[in-house]
Amino acid sequence: MTRCLVVDDDAEIRDSLQRYLSGFGLQVVTAPDGRAMRREMDGPRFDVIVMDLMLPGEDGLSLTRWVQHQHGVPVIMLTARGDPVSRVVGLEIGADDYLPKPFEPRELVARIQAIVRRAAKARERGAEPGRIAVFDGWRFDRVLRTLTSPDDVQMALSNAEYRLLAAFLERAGRVLTRDALLELTRAPGVEVNDRSIDLAVSRLRSKLGDSPKEPRLIRTVRGEGYLFDAKVAS
Secondary structure, eight states, X not given: OOEEEEXXXXXXXXXXXXXXXXXXXXXXXXXXXXXXXXXXXXXXXXXEEEEESXXXXXXXXXXXXXXXXXXXXXXXXXXXXTOHHHHHHHHHTTOOEXXXXXXXXXXXXXXXXXXXHHHHHHHHTXXXXXXXXXXXXXXXXXXXXXXXXXXXXXXXXXXXXXXXXXXHHHTTTXXXXXXXXXXHHOOTTOOOOHHHXXXXXXXXXXXXXXXXXXXXXXXEETTTEEEEOSOEEO
16 A cells, blocks of 8 residues: 655645545555654655645755655655746755645646556566665765765765675665675676775775764674665665
Protein backbone atom coordinates (compact mmCIF):
# COMPACT_ATOMS: atom_id res chain seq x y z
CA MET A 1 0.00 0.00 0.00
CA THR A 2 1.25 3.47 -0.93
CA ARG A 3 2.10 5.54 2.14
CA CYS A 4 1.46 9.27 1.79
CA LEU A 5 2.29 12.07 4.23
CA VAL A 6 0.11 15.20 3.91
CA VAL A 7 1.64 18.33 5.48
CA ASP A 8 -0.70 21.34 5.71
CA ASP A 9 -1.56 23.73 8.54
CA ASP A 10 -5.22 23.83 7.48
CA ALA A 11 -7.01 21.09 9.45
CA GLU A 12 -9.93 21.01 7.01
CA ILE A 13 -7.61 20.41 4.06
CA ARG A 14 -5.70 17.71 5.96
CA ASP A 15 -8.88 15.88 6.93
CA SER A 16 -10.49 16.12 3.49
CA LEU A 17 -7.35 14.92 1.72
CA GLN A 18 -6.96 12.05 4.18
CA ARG A 19 -10.53 10.89 3.50
CA TYR A 20 -10.27 11.37 -0.26
CA LEU A 21 -6.87 9.74 -0.78
CA SER A 22 -7.77 6.84 1.52
CA GLY A 23 -10.64 6.12 -0.85
CA PHE A 24 -8.05 5.35 -3.54
CA GLY A 25 -6.23 2.81 -1.39
CA LEU A 26 -3.53 5.12 0.02
CA GLN A 27 -2.41 4.95 3.63
CA VAL A 28 -2.45 8.62 4.64
CA VAL A 29 -0.75 10.26 7.62
CA THR A 30 -1.10 13.99 8.24
CA ALA A 31 1.03 16.66 9.92
CA PRO A 32 0.22 20.35 10.58
CA ASP A 33 3.77 21.71 10.42
CA GLY A 34 7.46 20.92 9.93
CA ARG A 35 8.04 19.78 13.49
CA ALA A 36 5.28 17.17 13.31
CA MET A 37 6.45 16.17 9.83
CA ARG A 38 9.97 15.48 11.06
CA ARG A 39 8.57 13.24 13.81
CA GLU A 40 6.54 11.25 11.29
CA MET A 41 9.58 10.87 9.03
CA ASP A 42 11.36 9.01 11.84
CA GLY A 43 8.88 6.15 11.42
CA PRO A 44 8.18 3.81 8.47
CA ARG A 45 9.20 5.20 5.10
CA PHE A 46 6.67 7.16 3.03
CA ASP A 47 6.32 6.75 -0.73
CA VAL A 48 5.32 10.37 -1.36
CA ILE A 49 4.84 13.63 0.55
CA VAL A 50 2.16 16.21 -0.29
CA MET A 51 3.25 19.48 1.33
CA ASP A 52 1.91 23.01 1.44
CA LEU A 53 4.48 25.69 0.63
CA MET A 54 3.25 28.12 3.28
CA LEU A 55 3.60 26.51 6.69
CA PRO A 56 3.97 28.03 10.17
CA GLY A 57 7.58 28.05 11.32
CA GLU A 58 9.73 26.23 8.78
CA ASP A 59 8.35 26.69 5.27
CA GLY A 60 7.83 24.11 2.54
CA LEU A 61 10.97 25.06 0.60
CA SER A 62 13.24 24.48 3.60
CA LEU A 63 11.46 21.23 4.45
CA THR A 64 11.70 19.99 0.86
CA ARG A 65 15.45 20.59 0.92
CA TRP A 66 15.68 18.66 4.21
CA VAL A 67 13.61 15.77 2.83
CA GLN A 68 15.82 15.45 -0.23
CA HIS A 69 19.00 15.53 1.84
CA GLN A 70 17.83 13.14 4.54
CA HIS A 71 15.28 10.80 2.96
CA GLY A 72 15.01 11.18 -0.82
CA VAL A 73 11.20 10.84 -0.73
CA PRO A 74 9.28 12.41 -3.68
CA VAL A 75 7.55 15.69 -2.78
CA ILE A 76 4.45 17.20 -4.40
CA MET A 77 4.29 20.85 -3.37
CA LEU A 78 1.01 22.74 -2.99
CA THR A 79 1.42 26.41 -3.91
CA ALA A 80 -0.66 29.55 -4.28
CA ARG A 81 -1.91 29.85 -7.85
CA GLY A 82 -0.26 33.22 -8.42
CA ASP A 83 3.17 32.29 -7.07
CA PRO A 84 5.24 31.00 -10.04
CA VAL A 85 8.57 31.99 -8.47
CA SER A 86 8.10 29.71 -5.48
CA ARG A 87 7.03 26.88 -7.77
CA VAL A 88 10.21 27.22 -9.81
CA VAL A 89 12.39 27.43 -6.70
CA GLY A 90 10.61 24.40 -5.24
CA LEU A 91 11.33 22.32 -8.33
CA GLU A 92 14.93 23.49 -8.40
CA ILE A 93 15.60 22.38 -4.81
CA GLY A 94 14.06 18.95 -5.23
CA ALA A 95 10.25 18.98 -5.35
CA ASP A 96 9.09 16.39 -7.90
CA ASP A 97 5.81 18.10 -8.81
CA TYR A 98 3.52 20.92 -7.74
CA LEU A 99 -0.18 21.77 -7.73
CA PRO A 100 -1.58 25.32 -7.45
CA LYS A 101 -4.38 25.85 -4.92
CA PRO A 102 -7.27 25.38 -5.25
CA PHE A 103 -6.87 22.06 -7.08
CA GLU A 104 -9.02 19.15 -8.14
CA PRO A 105 -8.34 16.25 -5.69
CA ARG A 106 -8.58 13.72 -8.51
CA GLU A 107 -5.64 15.45 -10.22
CA LEU A 108 -3.60 15.05 -7.03
CA VAL A 109 -4.39 11.33 -7.04
CA ALA A 110 -3.22 11.09 -10.66
CA ARG A 111 0.05 12.85 -9.86
CA ILE A 112 0.69 10.64 -6.83
CA GLN A 113 0.03 7.55 -8.91
CA ALA A 114 2.41 8.79 -11.62
CA ILE A 115 5.21 9.32 -9.08
CA VAL A 116 4.64 5.88 -7.54
CA ARG A 117 4.69 4.27 -11.02
CA ARG A 118 8.00 5.95 -11.84
CA ALA A 119 9.49 4.67 -8.61
CA ALA A 120 8.21 1.16 -9.32
CA LYS A 121 9.73 1.20 -12.81
CA ALA A 122 13.06 2.30 -11.35
CA ARG A 123 12.95 -0.67 -8.97
CA GLU A 124 12.08 -3.01 -11.84
CA ARG A 125 15.28 -2.00 -13.60
CA GLY A 126 16.94 -4.03 -10.89
CA ALA A 127 20.40 -3.17 -9.70
CA GLU A 128 20.67 -0.11 -11.93
CA PRO A 129 21.20 2.66 -9.34
CA GLY A 130 19.48 6.01 -9.54
CA ARG A 131 21.49 9.10 -10.37
CA ILE A 132 21.19 10.62 -6.88
CA ALA A 133 21.87 8.68 -3.69
CA VAL A 134 20.92 10.26 -0.35
CA PHE A 135 22.36 9.08 2.96
CA ASP A 136 22.71 10.66 6.40
CA GLY A 137 22.13 14.13 4.94
CA TRP A 138 24.65 13.66 2.11
CA ARG A 139 23.85 13.67 -1.64
CA PHE A 140 25.93 11.70 -4.14
CA ASP A 141 25.43 12.41 -7.85
CA ARG A 142 26.67 9.42 -9.84
CA VAL A 143 26.58 11.31 -13.15
CA LEU A 144 28.34 14.51 -12.09
CA ARG A 145 30.46 12.53 -9.60
CA THR A 146 29.81 15.06 -6.86
CA LEU A 147 29.36 14.59 -3.13
CA THR A 148 27.42 17.32 -1.29
CA SER A 149 27.42 17.65 2.48
CA PRO A 150 24.34 18.29 4.66
CA ASP A 151 25.52 21.94 4.75
CA ASP A 152 25.48 22.14 0.92
CA VAL A 153 29.28 22.04 0.65
CA GLN A 154 30.50 20.15 -2.39
CA MET A 155 33.36 17.73 -1.84
CA ALA A 156 35.79 16.80 -4.60
CA LEU A 157 36.26 13.05 -5.07
CA SER A 158 39.17 11.30 -6.69
CA ASN A 159 38.35 8.51 -9.15
CA ALA A 160 39.23 5.90 -6.51
CA GLU A 161 37.06 7.59 -3.87
CA TYR A 162 34.17 7.87 -6.33
CA ARG A 163 34.29 4.17 -7.20
CA LEU A 164 34.62 3.19 -3.54
CA LEU A 165 31.66 5.30 -2.42
CA ALA A 166 29.53 3.99 -5.31
CA ALA A 167 30.36 0.41 -4.28
CA PHE A 168 29.46 1.09 -0.65
CA LEU A 169 26.16 2.81 -1.50
CA GLU A 170 25.05 0.02 -3.83
CA ARG A 171 25.75 -2.56 -1.11
CA ALA A 172 24.88 -0.66 2.05
CA GLY A 173 24.41 -2.88 5.09
CA ARG A 174 26.64 -5.65 3.73
CA VAL A 175 30.14 -6.53 4.86
CA LEU A 176 32.54 -6.19 1.93
CA THR A 177 35.92 -7.87 2.10
CA ARG A 178 38.98 -6.06 0.80
CA ASP A 179 39.13 -8.53 -2.11
CA ALA A 180 35.54 -7.71 -3.00
CA LEU A 181 36.26 -3.98 -2.84
CA LEU A 182 39.32 -4.47 -5.02
CA GLU A 183 37.18 -6.09 -7.70
CA LEU A 184 34.40 -3.51 -7.40
CA THR A 185 36.71 -0.49 -7.58
CA ARG A 186 39.46 -1.69 -9.91
CA ALA A 187 40.12 0.64 -12.84
CA PRO A 188 41.50 -0.72 -16.13
CA GLY A 189 45.29 -0.69 -16.20
CA VAL A 190 45.64 0.37 -12.55
CA GLU A 191 47.34 -1.90 -10.03
CA VAL A 192 45.71 -1.84 -6.59
CA ASN A 193 46.16 -3.84 -3.40
CA ASP A 194 44.72 -4.16 0.11
CA ARG A 195 46.67 -1.12 1.23
CA SER A 196 45.14 0.95 -1.58
CA ILE A 197 41.67 0.08 -0.30
CA ASP A 198 42.58 1.01 3.28
CA LEU A 199 43.97 4.36 2.16
CA ALA A 200 40.91 5.10 0.00
CA VAL A 201 38.63 4.23 2.92
CA SER A 202 40.64 6.54 5.19
CA ARG A 203 40.40 9.44 2.72
CA LEU A 204 36.68 8.85 2.16
CA ARG A 205 36.02 8.75 5.89
CA SER A 206 37.82 12.07 6.25
CA LYS A 207 35.65 13.73 3.61
CA LEU A 208 32.50 12.33 5.21
CA GLY A 209 33.58 13.60 8.62
CA ASP A 210 33.58 10.01 9.85
CA SER A 211 35.80 9.56 12.90
CA PRO A 212 38.52 6.93 12.29
CA LYS A 213 38.30 5.86 15.94
CA GLU A 214 34.51 5.64 16.16
CA PRO A 215 33.17 5.67 12.58
CA ARG A 216 29.40 5.87 12.05
CA LEU A 217 29.18 5.40 8.30
CA ILE A 218 32.09 3.18 7.20
CA ARG A 219 32.62 0.60 9.90
CA THR A 220 35.60 -1.75 10.08
CA VAL A 221 34.55 -5.35 10.67
CA ARG A 222 37.64 -6.96 12.19
CA GLY A 223 38.97 -9.88 10.17
CA GLU A 224 36.38 -9.39 7.41
CA GLY A 225 36.36 -5.96 5.79
CA TYR A 226 34.16 -2.87 5.77
CA LEU A 227 30.46 -2.18 6.23
CA PHE A 228 28.63 0.93 5.01
CA ASP A 229 26.16 1.48 7.84
CA ALA A 230 23.61 4.03 6.62
CA LYS A 231 20.17 4.03 5.06
CA VAL A 232 20.48 4.91 1.37
CA ALA A 233 17.68 6.36 -0.75
CA SER A 234 17.72 7.05 -4.48
